[in-house]
Amino acid sequence: MWIDTHCHLDASEFDADRDEVARAAHDAGVSRVVIPSVGRGNFETVRELAQRVPGAVYALGIHPLYTPRAVDADLDRLRMEIEASLADPRFVGIGEIGLDYFVPGLDDARQQFFYNEQLKLAREFDLPVICHVRKSQDQVLKGLRRQAVSRGIAHAFNGSFQQAQAFIDQGMHLGFGGNVTFERALQIRRLAEQLPLEAIVLETDAPDIPPAWRYKARNTPDQIPRIGAVLAELRGIDENALALGTMANARAALPRLALSSA
Numbered sequence: 001m002w003i004d005t006h007c008h009l010d011a012s013e014f015d016a017d018r019d020e021v022a023r024a025a026h027d028a029g030v031s032r033v034v035i036p037s038v039g040r041g042n043f044e045t046v047r048e049l050a051q052r053v054p055g056a057v058y059a060l061g062i063h064p065l066y067t068p069r070a071v072d073a074d075l076d077r078l079r080m081e082i083e084a085s086l087a088d089p090r091f092v093g094i095g096e097i098g099l100d101y102f103v104p105g106l107d108d109a110r111q112q113f114f115y116n117e118q119l120k121l122a123r124e125f126d127l128p129v130i131c132h133v134r135k136s137q138d139q140v141l142k143g144l145r146r147q148a149v150s151r152g153i154a155h156a157f158n159g160s161f162q163q164a165q166a167f168i169d170q171g172m173h174l175g176f177g178g179n180v181t182f183e184r185a186l187q188i189r190r191l192a193e194q195l196p197l198e199a200i201v202l203e204t205d206a207p208d209i210p211p212a213w214r215y216k217a218r219n220t221p222d223q224i225p226r227i228g229a230v231l232a233e234l235r236g237i238d239e240n241a242l243a244l245g246t247m248a249n250a251r252a253a254l255p256r257l258a259l260s261s262a
């Protein structure tokens with residue numbers, strides 16, 4: 001049994017075959033799939049999708065790359081959606097939120113504002129966060145510390161060992177996916193090999209971040225076991241041990257996973 005802790009199953013790339021993609025994941029042993037939202041426009045979509053797809057769960061949040069089209073009132077809407085979702089066992093947390101210093105042209109004050117306000121919501125409702133951390137490790141961490149948010153996932157983690165340790169010390173788990181399958185991705189592979197297993201969760205970020213064998217093609221959640229096998233080999237451990245360990249870690253990072261069944 002595996003879990004994909006980050007999959008944009010609502011993305012238009014899956015419009016033609018979404019149900020088949022979900023079924024293939026389930027058949028491959030990926031019993032749980034976490035679907036984060038990216039903005040007000042898809043809060044409803046991810047919720048409905050999680051209710052329709054067996055084993056799927058959802059998170060609600062405004063993604064940093066979607067802040068240019070977001071308005072302040074979206075935060076009020078998010079609060080209402082969170083309140084309405086608390087009784088839904090498939091709702092697992094706040095995400096995808098965070099900061100992006102890779103994509104040029106983002107208004108930094110604006111993305112900082114949305115990140116910070118959503119951290120306050122996480123704190124208020126005692127919910128974990130799923131963070132987008134792209135060239136922004138220190139700034140994302142600073143926000144978590146400032147708002148005392150101490151549970152969740154730093155998704156697609158890529159940083160130094162020191163930064164990784166700082167996230168772990170803050171109570172966060174680190175998400176690894178297709179990137180670890182590239183032999184030239186030395187730093188990510190070193191992290192995936194040497195960080196404590198307790199810190200690691202698996203994710204695809206499908207349709208993005210395809211593994212090496214799907215280079216430049218669409219990524220899908222059924223790739224999790226094969227990505228997990230690469231990670232297990234890197235760490236020199238049994239695939240089952242890795243599956244069990246990362247599954248337990250995902251439950252620790254997103255405790256509401258225990259509320260719904262696969």
Ligand SMILES: [Zn+2]
Nearest residue numbers: 006008096205
């Ligand atoms: Zn994402």
